[in-house]
Amino acid sequence: MIEAVKQRIKIHFKALLKYDKAARLVIFALAPIFLVQLFVELPAAASVGAHLGRHHSQTTGQITQTAAAGGARTPQLQEGRTLFDENCSSCHGINAAGSKLAPGLRGLGAGVINLWVSSGWMPLANPGAEPARKPALFNSQQTNAISEYVASLSKGGIPILYPDLKGASVEEGFSIFALNCAPCHTITGAGDALSNGLYAPPLHGLTSTQVAEAVRSGPNNMPVFSTGVISKSQLKDLVAYVTKYIEHPDNPGGLGLGGVGPVAEGFIGLFIGVGLCLLVAFWIGDRTEKEEKEDSHSKGNKKSETGVKHA
Amino acid sequence: MIDAIYNWIDDRLALSKSGRHLLNKIFPDHWSFMIGEIALYSFIVLLISGVFLTLYFVPSGATVIYHGAYKPLDGTRVSDAYASTINITFAVRGGLFMRQLHHWAANIFVGSIVVHMLRVFFTGAFRRPREANWMIGATLLILAIFNGFLGYSIPDDLVSGTGIRIAFSILESIPFVGTNLAFFLFGGNYPGKDIIPRFFILHVLVLPLIILALLGAHLGMLVKHKHSQFKGRGARNDNVVGSPLWPNYAAKAGGFFFLTTGVTAILAALIQINPIWQYGPYVPYKVSYAVQPDWYMGWLDGALRVMPSWEIHLPGHMIPNVFFPGILLPGVTFTLIYLWPFIESKFITHDYAEHHLLDRPRDNPMRTAIGSAVFAFYFVLFGASSTDVLANYLQVSLNVVLWIFRISCIVVPIIVFPIAYKICLELQQVPEAGKRKRHMIIVRDDQGAYHSVDSEEYPGYIAPELAPVKIEDVDLAPEIEALNTSADRPDEGIYQIPRE
Incomplete structure (x- = not known):
């Protein structure tokens, strides 16, 4: 069978x-x-x-x-x-x-x-x-x-909407952002592709008016966040966090890499980190052309007069 | 006086005898033998920066209220671990640099282990008598990946918390014992308070100790077996040709240590890594879209993404979908890696002899082709861990990208295999391939006619069998012989030592 x-x-x-x-x-x-x-x-x-x-x-x-x-x-x-x-x-x-x-x-x-x-x-x-x-x-x-x-x-x-950001709390805003916005826009606001061709745009270069209006109106495939979900004062906090910390992220560690996280970091780590180390190895590891030339020259020069060779 | 002290110590410890032996170790001159050293040096960087970080890190999941320099977190309830990591970043002098140094060094550590492993694989350096050392190396890779994951997890931020959640689910997916195992390791159900202290002890004590011990064994066996070497320059299966450890190689290696550290430090100083203050503390009901693990876990993440949602229903038990990419794939992967030296000699080469001369990848087309295909498979999986980033960057549907990866992780290895095989065969036919070319020089003679003349041969173009030369006035062990005639500058010569 x-x-x-x-x-x-x-x-x-x-x-x-x-x-x-x-x-x-x-x-x-x-x-x-x-x-x-x-x-x-x-x-x-x-x-x-x-x-x-x-x-x-x-x-x-x-x-x-x-x-x-x-x-x-x-x-x-x-x-x-x-x-x-x-x-x-x-x-x-x-x-x-x-x-x-x-x-x-x-x-x-x-x-x-x-x-x-x-x-x-x-x-x-x-x-x-x-x-x-x-x-x-x-x-x-x-x-x-x-x-x-x-x-x-x-x-x-x-x-x-012209949210008045005086007295708004970025602490509260950060928390609201992590709960309501990060699931699509990512926690750094870099934006990303969602399923079926939809995407969450990056949140860079926005005015406070635009942020507030987007939250309340839900453009494209974004959900509407009404006052029942994000209250008026919470909206201010959120707008304050987005306009201050998402627009201008605090990057004391150097280059921010666009806030896309470990993908970019991995590329840098592998291609620049390991790559540079390999180049260094290549540089100091091999006998250089100059060294080789010197070796072969000294060999060549001595060949004629040599009796030193030891079989 | 100093001589007397030295002699007293030496009489008791016999340092000079064994030390002499060690200092006379011959290192073949090839840059690819130094890749493993990158891993060694970045491990040293990891140890030093890690000790610094443990001084300030609080390994506790207890809730505290953060008050400090980073405004958006001020007054927020966070775990002690997270708060202390934020304090290392903003309040400890040099803390952020040390954090970044530690993290970049970890990336370079695992990366160089992988490159080192590829070098060893494709040159056949794992063959007898080095199979055991190959297995130790594979273990070191596993431990390095695990320890990297643990270190990534203990700051308890939003992104790494999601990773722990995934790890918990993967553990749970193991048939029959999964739930018990997960509860045993995490001290109860997820998230629990025990994760951070447990991961911490594993990360700073248990795994580093095992890594150190295995590293000792790895290097000990390297000294015992002596280096393998490429053909040419008088290298035979029964000798080692190269520079002795002292003084030539020590200078090289010392310089290399500082340069590796320097590269890591430059990255740490200029490029930000893992900005956990932007991620916020881990709260189980909060999640950020598009979180990836560090790159060395990327192939597993990619496998999870690519895997179709198949489940196996056994009577009374269901094997969940994550089991296959999360447990089975790495299990099979590392089993194959461990067994490869034996698989190769049994099924491919039928060669059980000792080998100290390395293959070039073309010398063993089957090994090279299999290795390339497998590597291509993991490379595709690695790429699959960034499906969302690619879809966003290329502005294509995420689903299309996912399907392309699903198809390519099967198709690409199948394409790579015959191509690699064929290239090896073709290269075998061209003996001068890979050697330095001689360039043509066009000259014009008196009559005005043009002729092409070959340039002078580059040194090393034909590797001659070098005759050993005796050197009296160098302090070398008697068994070492110099291999060239530059006796006036003996330190720059090449030497050989017989294998026992």
């Missing part, structure tokens, strides 16, 4: 080997990658799409309620409206009502708009691109104008 199975495997294996080996190898190597892409990437993209869709229908629902709320009554709102119409409305629709390309923005509040625009996520590099950190297109006055304009279109949402 077993012999027969063995025989069969042998025959099949030989038959397999007859085919073009190189082509098979390439297919074997590439197939899993495609499969993974298929099963991992597609559902992730689909879920993001569904999320956007849900968002969209919510906001369009609100339009009917507050359709007349729009309008630019102050110079700031007028500026905001102009900027919005020029830069945002082609996707987010006139009066931020949304379109097939992008969700409506009504009811999100000035804080959310401020966060997305000031971080450079919006406007996107091109329609359909993933939001990515880049230099903000507008200055803070323009950003605020857009934010206030969109907020003026409907009620609700988060206002632009």
Whole structure:
């Protein structure tokens, strides 16, 4: 029985080997990658799409309620409206009502708009691109104008937050950070890739306003931390810790290595530490070319006159 | 007077006889023989900096309230171990430097052991009569990795605490005895208060003593067996060719000690390692994403990440998934390492003779190919411990990176094996490969025509059989012979000593 199975495997294996080996190898190597892409990437993209869709229908629902709320009554709102119409409305629709390309923005509040625009996520590099950190297109006055304009279109949402950091406790903030933020952003705030193509961005180069708004609004796949989870005073503590110690980590030991921990340290330890020691060994361990030359020269010179050689 | 004292001592201890013998030990001149010394020297650095750190470290899991220089921790409830480590960092003069020196030295210690081991493996230096010393070396590697992990764990910070948690779970995964074993080692359920003091005693006393003893045995056997050596320069299986310990090699080794220490100190002074104040104290319900162990545990971490979530259900007992990468893999790995000298002579070379002349890797293609493939496997696992960092850096999905590592830890060794084998065979066909090349010099003659002329031969291009030369006026043991004719500068010559 077993012999027969063995025989069969042998025959099949030989038959397999007859085919073009190189082509098979390439297919074997590439197939899993495609499969993974298929099963991992597609559902992730689909879920993001569904999320956007849900968002969209919510906001369009609100339009009917507050359709007349729009309008630019102050110079700031007028500026905001102009900027919005020029830069945002082609996707987010006139009066931020949304379109097939992008969700409506009504009811999100000035804080959310401020966060997305000031971080450079919006406007996107091109329609359909993933939001990515880049230099903000507008200055803070323009950003605020857009934010206030969109907020003026409907009620609700988060206002632009200016946390007052006086008397905030970084000790408390550190503890809150370790509990709520470190599980994704890492304890040093370096950020990291999460599963299924999601990621937690690095927390460097943020303003206190952005930190507070992100906590309260939960951009992208980040959860919303409401006042029930992080109270108002705790938010101040957290913002104080992030803006003081995550933005400017205390690195008395020298080069901070980006706060990514043992991976970077291991590379330095192996390639610079052990590497330098090996170079040193190479330098002093071998007889140098000069020494060898001298040896061979002295040998060569003495050869003619030598009687010293001892067999 | 001094002579008299010296003679009195020497009469009783016979130092000069054995000392003379030791000082006359011949060290072959090849830089790759010095890799083990890096480990030795960084171990000395570890001992010295470690003693300094024990003076200030409090090995206790008891809760204290930290008050000190680092503001975000002020008033926080932390363990004594963590608070004292923070105090070493910020309050003890030179404390941070010593901490970093200790940690970088540990990285270099394990790293150089691995490189040393690769050198010994690929040159076949483990063959008879050195199998036992190979096994001692493998034990030293295990102990070094363990002690590194313990030392990484005892400051009780958030990142290392997660590592202890993983270690506890790995212990628990051992079939039948796992839970008992884990409770026995940790003094009860995780986390408990006993971890820090227990790890501390293991880290500063038990393991260093064993390492020291084995190191003594390692070096003792090295002296007993005498060095192995590469072919050429008159080296034969029955002699050792090189420089004697005193004065040539002592100068080299002494200088090398200071340079190794210097490299470590430069790292310690310029590059920050393990900033535990940024990590905060370990609290079981807090966790930081993306924590890795130190690099020498990386292959295990990578194996845990790469392993699919398979479990084996036996009747009445389940073998959990972490058992395979966490216990089985290192178990098999080190068993194979221990047994390799015997596996090789029994199944590959069928060669049981004594070998003092080293192979070049190409001389034994099967060994080199197997070694390269296995090393490639562990290198892939090592890389897999940074899946998240790579995914973040390359901006690809973490799952894709994970799957690429899953596939490559099988595919890469399979690719590496035939390539290494083939390269060895090809190199065997080219006798001049690896030797210094002679360059061509283009000259123009009177007629204006160009000719290419070979340059003068480099010394050592052909290693001649050197004839021994007698030297009267050097204080060397009678059995040592000088191997060149530069009798006017005998200290710079090469010497040989017969093997018994």
